[in-house]
Amino acid sequence: MDFEAIVTNLPLYFEGLVTTVHLVVLSLVLGILLAVPVGLLASSKSVAANFLPKVYIYFFRGTPLIVQMYIIYYGAGQFEPLRESIFWPIFKEAYSCALIAFALNSAAYTAEILRGAIIATPYGEIEAARASGMSKWLVMRRIVLPSSFRRALPAYGNEVIFMLHGSALAGVITIIDLFGAARIVNSRHFVPFESFITAGVFYLILTFAIIWIFKRVEFRWHAHLRQRSS
Amino acid sequence: MHEFLTESLSGVLGGYLYPFILEGMLLTVQLAVFSLFIALVLGFLGATAKLSSNKIARLVAGVYTTLIRGVPDIVLMFIIFFGGQLLVNVIGDKLGLEYIEISEFTAGVTTIGFIFGAYMSETFRGAILAVPRGEIEAGYAYGMTSLQVFRRITFPACVRHAIPGFGNNWLVLAKTTALVSVIGLEDMVFRATQAGGSLRQPFTFYFVVAILYLVITAVSDGGLRRLEKRYSAGVRRA
Numbered sequence: 015m016d017f018e019a020i021v022t023n024l025p026l027y028f029e030g031l032v033t034t035v036h037l038v039v040l041s042l043v044l045g046i047l048l049a050v051p052v053g054l055l056a057s058s059k060s061v062a063a064n065f066l067p068k069v070y071i072y073f074f075r076g077t078p079l080i081v082q083m084y085i086i087y088y089g090a091g092q093f094e095p096l097r098e099s100i101f102w103p104i105f106k107e108a109y110s111c112a113l114i115a116f117a118l119n120s121a122a123y124t125a126e127i128l129r130g131a132i133i134a135t136p137y138g139e140i141e142a143a144r145a146s147g148m149s150k151w152l153v154m155r156r157i158v159l160p161s162s163f164r165r166a167l168p169a170y171g172n173e174v175i176f177m178l179h180g181s182a183l184a185g186v187i188t189i190i191d192l193f194g195a196a197r198i199v200n201s202r203h204f205v206p207f208e209s210f211i212t213a214g215v216f217y218l219i220l221t222f223a224i225i226w227i228f229k230r231v232e233f234r235w236h237a238h239l240r241q242r243s244s
Numbered sequence: 245m246h247e248f249l250t251e252s253l254s255g256v257l258g259g260y261l262y263p264f265i266l267e268g269m270l271l272t273v274q275l276a277v278f279s280l281f282i283a284l285v286l287g288f289l290g291a292t293a294k295l296s297s298n299k300i301a302r303l304v305a306g307v308y309t310t311l312i313r314g315v316p317d318i319v320l321m322f323i324i325f326f327g328g329q330l331l332v333n334v335i336g337d338k339l340g341l342e343y344i345e346i347s348e349f350t351a352g353v354t355t356i357g358f359i360f361g362a363y364m365s366e367t368f369r370g371a372i373l374a375v376p377r378g379e380i381e382a383g384y385a386y387g388m389t390s391l392q393v394f395r396r397i398t399f400p401a402c403v404r405h406a407i408p409g410f411g412n413n414w415l416v417l418a419k420t421t422a423l424v425s426v427i428g429l430e431d432m433v434f435r436a437t438q439a440g441g442s443l444r445q446p447f448t449f450y451f452v453v454a455i456l457y458l459v460i461t462a463v464s465d466g467g468l469r470r471l472e473k474r475y476s477a478g479v480r481r482a
C-alpha cells in the first residue's frame with residue numbers, strides 16, 4: 015500500500031467531496047419539490063389523477079439510475095430541435111444532466127415513500143378534521159401532510175443514503191465528484207486500491223453523518239412516540 | 245424458436261435488437277442470477293454470524309454489513325475489480341503461480357454477490373428473529389439437535405418472513421448489474437451504447453434497454469408473488 019499519491023492529491027478529493035455534497039443536496043431538494051405533488055396525485059383514488067404519476071414512479075424505480083442518466087446525457091443529442099433550442103446548454107453539460115437524472119430518480123422514490131405514508135394516515139384523524147369544518151385542502155395541509163412527513167422520515171433517511179451512493183455515477187460521465195477524483199488519481203498514479211478505498215472512506219463518513227443527522231431529526235419529530243421517563 | 249425470433253425481429257432497430265441487444269440482456273440475467281447465488285450464500289453465513297454467540301463472528305459480520313452498505317456499489321466494484329486483480333497477482337507471485345487473470349464476468353459476479361450478501365444478511369437475520377421462540381424451544385424439547393431444529397423448524401418458518409426483503413434485494417440487484425458496463429462487460433447497457441453510437445440513436449437504444457429492465461422487474465414481481473403465496477400457506481390474511 016502506498017498512500018503518498020493519495021496525500022498529494024488530497025485537495026482533489028476535497029474538491030470532489032464538495033461536488034458530491036453539492037450534487038446530492040441539490041438533487042434531494044429538487045426531488046422533494048417534485049415528489050410532494052407527484053406523491054399526492056399518486057395517492058389519489060381517481061385513476062385520471064394517479065395514472066401518470068404511477069407510470070412515472072414505476073419507470074424510475076424499475077430502471078437503473080445509470081441508464082436514466084445515459085438517456086438524458088447521451089440521449090438528448092439525438093433530437094435536432096432540442097440541440098437548436100435554448101435548452102441545449104443544459105443538456106450539453108454533464109453536471110446538469112446528472113442533476114436532472116438524480117432529481118427525477120429521487121423524486122420517484124420519495125413520491126412512492128410519501129404515497130405510502132399518505133395512504134397510511136389514520137382515517138379518524140381526517141374525519142376529526144372534517145368534523146371540525148376544515149376544507150379538503152386545509153385537511154391536507156394541517157393533518158395529512160405533516161403526519162405523513164413524520165411517518166415517511168425513516169424511509170426517507172434510506173433514500174438520502176441511496177442518493178449519496180447513486181451520485182457516484184456522476185464520476186462515470188466525467189464529473190469530478192469523489193468517485194471521479196478517485197478515477198483521476200488512479201489513472202495518474204496507478205494506485206487502484208488506495209485511490210478507490212480513499213473515496214470509499216469519504217463516502218462512509220458521509221453515510222455515517224447522514225445516519226446521525228436523521229437520528230437527531232427523528233428524535234425531535236417523533237418526540238411523541240418516545241417512551242416517557244418516569 | 246430461434247428461427248421465429250430471427251425472422252420477426254430481423255428489421256427491428258436496424259437489426260440491432262436481436263441478437264445484439266437481447267444477447268446483452270441474457271448476460272445481464274446470467275450475471276444477476278450468479279450474483280444472487282453468491283449473495284444468498286454470503287447472506288446466510290452473515291446472518292448466522294450475526295446471531296451467533298461468538299463475539300468475533302458477530303464483529304466480522306457487523307463490519308462486513310456496515311462497510312458494504314456505507315460505500316457506493318460502483319466504488320466497491322472498482323476496488324474489487326482493479327484491486328482484486330492486484331491482490332491475485334501478489335498472491336500468485338508469492339506462491340510462484342502463473343499469471344491468473346480475473347475476467348470481467350468473475351469480477352462483476354463477485355462484486356455484486358459480495359455487496360448483496362450484506363443486504364441479504366440483514367434480511368435473513370430479521371427473518372430468523374421473526375420465528376416465534378416457542379416453536380424453536382418446542383423443537384429442542386422433542387430432543388432434536390440444533391441442526392434438526394434449523395432444518396425442520398427455523399428454516400421453513402423464516403422463509404415466509406424473508407421473501408419480501410429478498411424480493412426487494414433481488415430487484416435492486418438486477419438493476420445494479422447495469423454498473424458492469426462501466427468495467428467493460430458487454431451487458432445490455434454496454435451494447436446499447438455501441439448500437440446507439442453506430443446508428444446515432446443513443447436515446448432510442450437506452451430507452452429500449454430501460455424497457456427491458458422493466459420487463460425483468462415485471463417478470464420477477466410475478467414470480468415473487470407466487471413464491472409468497474406458496475410460503476404463506478397456512479397463514480390467514482385479514
